[in-house]
Amino acid sequence: MGSSWNCVNQLSKDKVTLMAEPPIPLEPRNDPFHHALSNTSRLVFKRLLHFPMLSSTNAYLKPLAAVGEPEGLIVLADEQTAGSGRLNRVWHSPQGGLYFSSLVRPMSIAASDTPLITLTTGIAVAKVLNTALGLDAKLKWPNDVLLDDRKVGGILVESSFIGSDIEYAVIGIGINANVTASDFPQSLRSSVTSLQEKRNQPIDLPRLFEYLVGQLEFWYLKLRDKGFKAIESHYRRLCTTLGKQVTIDLEEKQVTGLAKGLNADGSLIVQTPEGRQIIRCGDLVSSTTTKEKV
Numbered sequence: 001m002g003s004s005w006n007c008v009n010q011l012s013k014d015k016v017t018l019m020a021e022p023p024i025p026l027e028p029r030n031d032p033f034h035h036a037l038s039n040t041s042r043l044v045f046k047r048l049l050h051f052p053m054l055s056s057t058n059a060y061l062k063p064l065a066a067v068g069e070p071e072g073l074i075v076l077a078d079e080q081t082a083g084s085g086r087l088n089r090v091w092h093s094p095q096g097g098l099y100f101s102s103l104v105r106p107m108s109i110a111a112s113d114t115p116l117i118t119l120t121t122g123i124a125v126a127k128v129l130n131t132a133l134g135l136d137a138k139l140k141w142p143n144d145v146l147l148d149d150r151k152v153g154g155i156l157v158e159s160s161f162i163g164s165d166i167e168y169a170v171i172g173i174g175i176n177a178n179v180t181a182s183d184f185p186q187s188l189r190s191s192v193t194s195l196q197e198k199r200n201q202p203i204d205l206p207r208l209f210e211y212l213v214g215q216l217e218f219w220y221l222k223l224r225d226k227g228f229k230a231i232e233s234h235y236r237r238l239c240t241t242l243g244k245q246v247t248i249d250l251e252e253k254q255v256t257g258l259a260k261g262l263n264a265d266g267s268l269i270v271q272t273p274e275g276r277q278i279i280r281c282g283d284l285v286s287s288t289t290t291k292e293k294v
């Protein structure tokens with residue numbers, strides 16, 4: 001656990017080592033987020049640590065997972081000072097957003113199928129936004145949650161493996177809820193949006209959290225117990241990438257072609273003039289607005 005408390009000063013041997021104060025979670029009794037958790041079915045997600053501020057909920061939870069914390073703990077922060085996104089990006093996490101990470105240990109999912117956890121989480125998030133808030137959220141493969149083509153949420157799954165098995169996965173979810181464009185750096189303002197902006201009113205965060213945890217649990221169990229087939233059609237319906245001409249940045253090259261389908265491990269099949277490419281991890285930088293039937 002110590003490793004998640006930022007070491008602020010690496011001092012020489014004659015000085016005392018200074019550590020940042022360890023964060024203290026809120027008292028459950030008067031916390032609406034604890035009440036919200038007790039309203040969900042809680043087959044998996046049974047315990048919550050809620051902090052006013054953390055560097056990153058994923059960064060807090062990973063070391064706990066590594067030393068054997070059982071499946072089901074959720075770590076929530078009202079604000080993150082070093083929120084992380086995919087591909088080592090920063091996830092801006094001002095007060096008003098919803099930021100939490102959930103620990104799972106899915107024995108039945110092979111390590112190579114880990115991307116499915118990201119897709120499944122996307123389904124859970126989009127279903128909540130669409131059903132509970134009456135929005136029209138879509139998913140950009142693999143992990144962006146979009147409203148009118150602007151990013152309203154993101155998912156970061158960080159996993160540890162033992163051989164070909166998943167030891168644990170930390171599912172991080174960030175939602176731009178009660179925030180406005182001015183909370184983001186200028187460079188991001190035209191590509192992000194928030195629930196408050198779309199609904200023209202503030203969102204009840206504990207209730208949003210309750211619905212998200214409930215859906216996450218439901219879809220996670222579906223994936224864990226029934227596999228890709230049980231989630232595929234739901235992802236396809238919500239995914240705005242399939243059927244479009246896309247350009248994807250990989251580490252050493254770019255791939256452009258038709259996003260033709262999904263493999264059973266969650267990877268994207270892109271038909272390029274040179275043949276089929278299987279994309280497991282990449283940054284989808286552009287796509288056409290029109291869709292072909294695939």
Ligand code: BTN
Pocket residue numbers: 055056057058059080082083084085086087089091098099100101143144153154155156172173174175
């Ligand atoms: C992305 O779109 O790149 C993923 C963003 C994931 C952000 C969430 S917020 C809660 C959790 N803690 C983090 O540091 N990141 C994830």
